[in-house]
Amino acid sequence: MNKKTKNIGFPASLTLIFVLLGLFGVNSAYAYVVPDNIVIENDRFSERLAKGIQYLEDTQGDILLEDMLDGRYDNQFQRFKKETLQMGYNKNPFWFKLTLTNNLAHHTTDTLTDRLYLSIRYPLLDSVKIYHVNIDHTQELVTGDSLPFYDRYFSLNEFVFPISMYQGETNDIYIRVQSMNSLSVPMYLETERAFTENQHSYHIFNGIYLGLAAGLLLYNCFLWLGIRKPVYGFYALAILSIIAFNATIIGYTYRIWPEAIAFQQIAVYVLSTFAAIATCWFGLVFLDAKKTQPRMRTCEVG
Numbered sequence: 249m250n251k252k253t254k255n256i257g258f259p260a261s262l263t264l265i266f267v268l269l270g271l272f273g274v275n276s277a278y279a280y281v282v283p284d285n286i287v288i289e290n291d292r293f294s295e296r297l298a299k300g301i302q303y304l305e306d307t308q309g310d311i312l313l314e315d316m317l318d319g320r321y322d323n324q325f326q327r328f329k330k331e332t333l334q335m336g337y338n339k340n341p342f343w344f345k346l347t348l349t350n351n352l353a354h355h356t357t358d359t360l361t362d363r364l365y366l367s368i369r370y371p372l373l374d375s376v377k378i379y380h381v382n383i384d385h386t387q388e389l390v391t392g393d394s395l396p397f398y399d400r401y402f403s404l405n406e407f408v409f410p411i412s413m414y415q416g417e418t419n420d421i422y423i424r425v426q427s428m429n430s431l432s433v434p435m436y437l438e439t440e441r442a443f444t445e446n447q448h449s450y451h452i453f454n455g456i457y458l459g460l461a462a463g464l465l466l467y468n469c470f471l472w473l474g475i476r477k478p479v480y481g482f483y484a485l486a487i488l489s490i491i492a493f494n495a496t497i498i499g500y501t502y503r504i505w506p507e508a509i510a511f512q513q514i515a516v517y518v519l520s521t522f523a524a525i526a527t528c529w530f531g532l533v534f535l536d537a538k539k540t541q542p543r544m545r546t547c548e549v550g
Contacts, residue, residue: 294442335431371499397506405499
């Protein structure tokens, strides 16, 4: 006689779907080839910068902006050849160089300058510095998750830098990135109009994802409280741990502990471990491994 499969309300595969959507859904834009000079002519300009961008690995960790400005490293920059700006697990600082020209036909604001936005949409980077080089001065902005959350220029999950340029002006931008974790640098350049529209879409999508996941969590919590079967409680715990892990990846949880810099450095490892343990524990309970697979359960618990 076949055993009846336990009903958990929603299929467990939904959780995996939510994970994949949360991680990849908002960053699906293609990467165009970065030219020597990025000319902004459309007020809806929005591009992911990867292939063709100039980069330099600082193997000694001692390169300063002054070294860049005097031209001594100009010949050492290389062109990135892949579609995704991913440097792997590398503790060395990386420098990126952009040249921008503002050829917008109409001002996007009431001021004499137009605002562009350079954003890096991986909130787990330790240190991100941007240098906007004008003719008469250089603007420096510093951020990263090694600094308190509310020290950022904008209180957003990702790292966003405003770039003000006059019409017809050409400026150089240097970006220095360093991290002890994975050095992923999803870099976007947008006009103010495109940035505002994309932020709206980004938060709507993440709101839907987190809302559906929270609904699934609450549903199983009520089942656990009403029916008193442990499997529902373990399923709710697994969902909660996956929500917490994904919320950390997309930068929401740093708002909960904005001053806890030390914990932020290890949060993704702590929460991913907790998610793995909770998911495995739910699987053991759901499959009734104590009866059906006693050896596997002994191995997992032991």
